[in-house]
Structures are given as C-alpha cells and as structure tokens.
Amino acid sequence: MNSPVLSGGDPALLRRLNTEAVLGVLRNAEPMTLTRIGQAASLSRQTVDAVIAELTEGGWIEEVAPERSIGRPARRYRFRAEAGHVLGLDIGVTGVRLVLADLDGSVIASDRTRIPEGLGGGARLEAVRSGAEGFLARHPGIRPRSLCLGIPGIIDSGGTVRLSTPLPEWNGLDLVGAASTWFDCPAHAENDANLAALAEHWRGAARHADDFIHVIAGHRTGVGMMLGGRLHRGRGGAAGEIGALALLGWEGPSMNDIREAEDSARLFSDAQAGDSDAAGKVDRFARTVAQGVAAMVLTVNPDLVVIGGGLSRAGEAVVGPIRSHLEQLCLDPPQVDASALGVEAVALGAARMALDHLNDALFGAHVGAAAPSAGPQSRRGVTA
Amino acid sequence: MNSPVLSGGDPALLRRLNTEAVLGVLRNAEPMTLTRIGQAASLSRQTVDAVIAELTEGGWIEEVAPERSIGRPARRYRFRAEAGHVLGLDIGVTGVRLVLADLDGSVIASDRTRIPEGLGGGARLEAVRSGAEGFLARHPGIRPRSLCLGIPGIIDSGGTVRLSTPLPEWNGLDLVGAASTWFDCPAHAENDANLAALAEHWRGAARHADDFIHVIAGHRTGVGMMLGGRLHRGRGGAAGEIGALALLGWEGPSMNDIREAEDSARLFSDAQAGDSDAAGKVDRFARTVAQGVAAMVLTVNPDLVVIGGGLSRAGEAVVGPIRSHLEQLCLDPPQVDASALGVEAVALGAARMALDHLNDALFGAHVGAAAPSAGPQSRRGVTA
C-alpha cells in the first residue's frame, strides 16, 4: 500500500501511450491536420501519421474534407464518436431513466420507462432489462459497448447491492453479474448520488471544481462527493452519510416539514411571497441542511457545494437560504450552486462512468501493471 | 480540469520508466541479482543490465559481494541509500525538532533545539536556520538534497504562511522562499498535522490504511487526513477544521478540562483507578472528541482514525473512551488506534515529504508533461 511497484515496459508501451495522446487531442476537438495534432501532442508528424493509420484502420477516426488554404491541402481527421455507444440507467423505485450516448458522451436518445409497484427482486430486474431492450430496439444498429446502472443504495466493489433502503428486495443481488449478461457488454454499477456528482463534474455545475460535495435534497437525502477530481466513496461506500449524526437533525421534523409537503415548490414560493409560516418552515429546513453540509464542508473544505435532487428545482428559493446559513457556520464558506442537470443527472453520470470504463478498456495505456505513480504529496516547493 | 491532455513520448521515456521500475524494485529490498530484478520488474535481463550500468555510474546503486550458491555467481546490487539525505523540521513554539534521513528514509540523526520565547518573525526564522546549521555541522560530509518544514498553521500552495495562530509573527512569511536559500537545496513546507498523518501512513499506525483521519489531541486540536493514499488539504488547506462547528463543542468546557489540566496523564490514570470526578471529565472529553470525529467519519467513511498528539501518550486510557463513544455515533465505525510515532511524527513526516519531492525530481518519469491519467472512477465492473 505504501510503495506501488511499477513494472517496466517494452517499445509497444510507447505506441500505446502515443495512441492515447493522439486520441486525447482529437476527441472533443475540431478535426485536425497531422501537423497540428503533432504540435498538440508533442510528437513528430511521422509518428502521428503512423498512429493515425492504425486508428483509421480500427475505425476510431476518419478523414474529412481538407480545409482550403495556401499550400498543399493537409489531410484532416476527426474522432468517430459514433464508433461506439454506452448505456446509462438511473434505476428508481417507480421507473428507469435511460440515456444512450456516443463515445463523445453526446446523448443520442433518452427515455423513461415505468416500473410497476410491488415487484419482487427478480421481476424488477427483468423489468429493467426488458425496458432497456425495448429502448435499444428503437435504435437499430446500435449496440452498447458498456453500460452502467445507478441505484439508490450502497454497492460493493464486486457489484453486489449491499444496502438499498428504497429497493430492499435487491439487497444481496449481484447486479453487475446479472447485467453483464444482458447485451453482451461489460456492466458496472454505482450509487446514484455518486453518479449525479460525476455528471455535475462532467458537464454540470461542478465543471470547474475538483473538490466538491453534491447534496441531493428530495424525498431522500443523499450525498455524493468528488475529491481531487475522483469520486470518493469511503470504505464500504458510506461516505457522505452525515445524516446518521442525530445531533445535526437531518432526520428530524424540520426536514420532514418540507420532504413530506405534497407541494414543496408551493412552499418555497409562498415563503418568498411573504407567508411567514412557510418562511419559517423553509428557514428551519435550510438551517438543518446547512448544519449537515457545514460538518462536511469543514471536514473536506471543498471548492463547491452543489444542491440537487427534486427540491433543487426551486432554484435560488432553496439554495439561497442554505447558502446564508452555511456562511454563518463556516470559516471559509465554499460556493453553493444549484444542480445544472436536474433529473437526468444520474443517468448522465451512469453514461459517463460506462464511458470511462470503456475508454480504459479500449485505449488505457496502463503504465506497468500498477496504478499511476502518485508523485509527491504536494507541489508546495520551490527549487533553490 | 475535465480532460487532462497527455503528451507523447520518445524512446527515452521508456528508459526513464524502466529506470524507475528497477529502482523501485531495488530500494527498500535486499540486494538482488539482475535476473531477479528483471523478474520483479517484468524486464529482460539485458535491459536491467543497461539500466543498472547507468545507475551504478550515477552512484545510486553499487555492487555487493555475490551470494555463494550453485552455478556462476550472479552480481548483486544494492540501493545506495547513503547517496543522498533529506532534512525534516518540526517547528514548534518553543523549539524545533530535526530529523536527518537517508534516501531509504532511515533516520541518521535527530535532535531538538530550543527557541527562546518572544522572538520576532525574522529572529525566529534565523534561530531555526542556525539551529539546523548547527545540527548539520555535526554530520560532516552530509548536505541535504531537500528539506521540508512542518509548522502549526495553514500554508498556501506557494509556500507562504497564511494563518498560524501559534506563530502569528510568521503570517504572510514566504517560508519556502526563505528556506530555499539556506542549504542550497529545494525547500518545502506543510501543515504539521498533515505531516504527522503522512508519517503515520509511512511507518506508523496507518501503514495499512489509505483513507484515514489523524486527530492531534493536545493543547491544540489539529486534524490531518489522507484520502486515497494522498494528503487531502482542501481548498486553502482548511480540511479537518471541524472544531469551527460550535454545535460539536470542540471549543467548549469539556475540552478545556483536559487540555488545561497541568497533569493530564494523571487525570487519565485517576479515571481508570476509579476517581469519579476524573472519570466524568475524561468521559465528557472523549464524548466531545468523538462527536467531532464522528462528523468527519460519517463524511469521508475512512478505514481508520488515529489519535495522536500529547494526550495520546495516555494510550488506551484516552483512545478507549473515544472509541466507545464513536461506536455509538457511527453506523459503520472505523478502527481507532493511538499514534505509533509520538512526538517525532511531524519531523518524520517532514522528512518523508522532502524525500517524496526529491524522488520525483531525481527519478520522476513524468509520463508526458501532464498529470497521470485518472482512469475510470471505479473498478466495479465485470467483463461480460
């Protein structure tokens, strides 16, 4: 654990590394000429040429029409995002949200299927599978290369559901094992709050933050966390379960006033309009949320707190009061923003995670067999 | 922030990578033969031979007497830990603790120098420098290649002291800039609680934990944290400042009963012996500490909590009550252990950090110019 021994590599490693570099330049960018790719990746045009030939052969990139300019027209290549697709699933109690994305992460299609209530574990699993199958059937010719399921609960590193309060019938289920057999592609699974955080980091409110906490405020209260640009789960995936500290009141009446209101949006607008009863409830709610968030903020000192979940639809009406209370509780209060992705966050995050695994499987250079070297613990030095 | 573009490499990168691999095998291990090094690093004997020749040339390794066995005796090489040294300094209010270590991290010498009270910022800095100079003078022929200072306070990423309550005269001081001129070697600086955590992870109570929280309980209460095997500082280095949440009572009377006792060790032994007044104080103290720790534990869900600082000298007498209270407050309580390194933890951690930076400067392979690729966010998948 202290000293990861990295193993050496042969010349082929270099090519893998450089392939990854070229691909990294080309994806999420305009079509480019060999020369410009070489400049961006610090490689000679020759090397880029060789890598490009391999990638074209494999169908990952393709040539596009050259731009007209002075001199001999340079070949241009673009990343073929359509060369592969991934499926992200957000599994809720009453339905499943599906997102089909290409290799760029662009959403090709999304949908929501309902799941009947009262289904047993096996029947529910089958309902999810057949719903996904129907969804995919509407997009002929597209087979996912990787999929990821987001569920409300704790999943262990083997892909088995350890504890899901909303879906107790799945406790102990080998979800990844089951889903791996569905569409002849690798499957992955992750807690939904973590996936929402991943999505917000990818293309949501946390695009510019590498340390942030994502609080889902809704019927359930869930927390996802990215630290150092990576999801932080903790031992057993229980990071962020601050609600367990009774002292902070996350399970008390001030939370339930809001969570159990049949029309919480109304409550927030009433409060803003001057209804003092509503305002009192909102303020107590915001204060309670802020207390729990403050404990987490003081612990990890993040750049940002994102408020998501159903209640975040109220926008500033809910975020504003939480922000005010948080500023009183923290020495160095972070930015507080509402979720930018709304209800699709979890499914998008699932697609992102499927994509990450796919990229790693397809193009991962794997320096040695070990983890990338951690390097020193800081950059706080200056050379004499 | 979302997509680190890594740049390509030439064949020389391969050699750097393999040099690092060979060195990684050789250091902190018995002297080895070329063949065995090759097996350990997944390299051919030929390649190892070439790398070994370079490293011997540079003085980093040397040949030792072969082992006698059947067959032609194989050359054996060992890492020359004595080829470089680092200096770790633990700067306190009343004195400085110094540790001189070699490239293996073995402590060559340690010492403590006193600093007169009431010194101004400049005079205090000069006292630290001259103390270190005197210490080094007793070890002729040894010049540090890197040094690190641990101080009680927040340091920014440029090496300037941002906020130190115990040493207010250093606020705003460019500590790294100043220390870089002392011994013609790069200097680094870090918060002392973080360094203590680093040391416990290296060769202390947290050797087998990659996610842990280190609580320093003493006159001050400080927290250092490692998550994912790396120090976690947070934006502005304020991670772990849970004491700021008044609700948790870290600044209240139950803490001061113990902190301000002239003989706290006595208090713990009295409590264990049955003195009900002492026992009450200890229990209130433990409960208060546990409340703050619980907030952090529920936030990051670590593998381990280490209790260090002056009060941890009481061992189980203080750790036991904290553990009991923590078990009542957390769903999934982590292991709780006393510090294994005691008062030398900070200086040792400083030496470790100096060493990390030195290793990176000397042997860092630096795949491309960019950060190592993060890879997917989990390994929770199974291939279909």
Place this chain on the structure above:
DNA sequence: GTCACTTACGTAACGGTATCGCATAACTGT
C-alpha cells in the same frame, strides 16, 4: 496559363530501446 510560393506528403536514413538466442565464463559438487 505560367510561375513563384507555400504547405503537406512520403521515403530513406539514423539512433535509442528492448528482446531473443547462443556461445562462453565461473563456480559447485562429485
């Protein structure tokens, strides 16, 4: 339409790196 200019392409040569195969060296044990 021709010519100069510009930029990219494609081949060839070169150096660095790693690997495999094989003859040789060096030591142990009988």
Place this chain on the structure above:
DNA sequence: ACAGTTATGCGATACCGTTACGTAAGTGAC
C-alpha cells in the same frame, strides 16, 4: 578433472520515434 548449473556477454533482430530531403498539390500574382 569433470559434469552440472547459472550468469554473463555478444550478436542479430524488431519496434519506435526523429530528422532530413525530395516530391506533390494546392494558392495567388502576373
């Protein structure tokens, strides 16, 4: 002294990346 064992050292081969240079394919001016 000799067989057995293991490491060493040399040579050949293959892969990769870079530089150099002649050639191709456009644009723009006249």
